[in-house]
Amino acid sequence: MNYLIIKLADYMKRNLGYYFILSFILVAGVIAGSVSVKLLSDPQKQELLNYIELFFTNVQNVNIDSSTVFYASVLNNLKTALVICLAGLLVISFPVILIVIFFRGYILGFTVGFLVVEFGIKGSIFALLSILPQNIIIIPAIISIGVTGMYFAVTVIKNRRRMHQDGYFSMLLSYMLSNLFFCFFLILAGLIEGYISPLFIKLITSYI
Template identity: 40%
Template sequence: MIRRINDTVIKHIQGNLMTYFFVLLFFMIGISAGAFMSKALTETENKELIGYLRDFFSIVDSKAIDNFSILKQSLLNNFQTGIIIWVLGVTVIGIPFILLLIGLRGFIIGFTVGFFVKQMGLKGVIFSLVSILPQNILIVPATIFIGVLGISFSLMLIRSKTRKNKQYNIVNQFFLYSTVIAVVHIVITVGCLVEAYISPFFIKYLSTYM
């Protein structure tokens, strides 16, 4: 069973190498742009964000963390992205918007990590590792996978309209497309649980040293 899944995943990646290349490219561009933007903040913007960061650490250090609220917000944010990509995938004009969404996810990560590192140096690197990395080990690959699926499905719709001699069972393909995305959201849910119940533990522990 595991071997069959591995073979299916490898076959999928091999069949969509160019799509993965462009999705990863936009994600990396987003990270780079976010990191650059964190360094290009004005003095006023820097002070505002530093003040917010200090308030955050003081709240975390003095109050109990509402893990369930974090989980709800994380699920909302990540499911919203996944659903938007799913919807864009069933349109023939959704490809650039999917790439922009993936780039935006990279931008947010790049900006956040860049700001932490800029303001706290090595402590910022450590804080990023424990607060951002754990959940994104699951969420980022899952989101990229959904993005590739959305683009692939959109390309299939375009081919079905332009190649009249080639038959596509759109209904079956749509069902498969939707089912796979739903299954991938299980992985995203696990990532959200990590963000809500594991990362805050390390954040609270480290907040006393920040």
């Protein structure tokens, strides 16, 4: 266990620059998402409000299928991971990684921003307990997969003339294993979203 922690810490230290870049892109997406809430037209805002209020009204009477939520969460996050992984693998398309990270930040910023703006403290508490728990794991995992993709693509570009076939396949194997490792955390986040967050949602909505 200590060996794994040391290797992970070393990995993050070596790729600190990439982590900074992708974290900055994510934060930019969150800010853009939260700002775009104020740009909604009144009909758009009212439509969203009606949808959320309908959800709050009915959630207490609906039996949430935790396994369905779990599978949907895992599938959605693994799709994102696959897009990032392929973008890094194809090398020239690695800028797609930046777009995906920005978009994830935008969605998060918009969702939380809308809840906070329209529902105040209650919306903040709802976002804190229903959205934050799984994203504490999802966001670092997605960023780490993005970092792995950027590192792989940049390394291949820098060494394309002197990299031997054996060296490439060794790096490719390391790339795939690293991504599988971070995907494990996406599955863990799916368990939280499927089996823990719904409990918080039902608890909170009774007070909203």
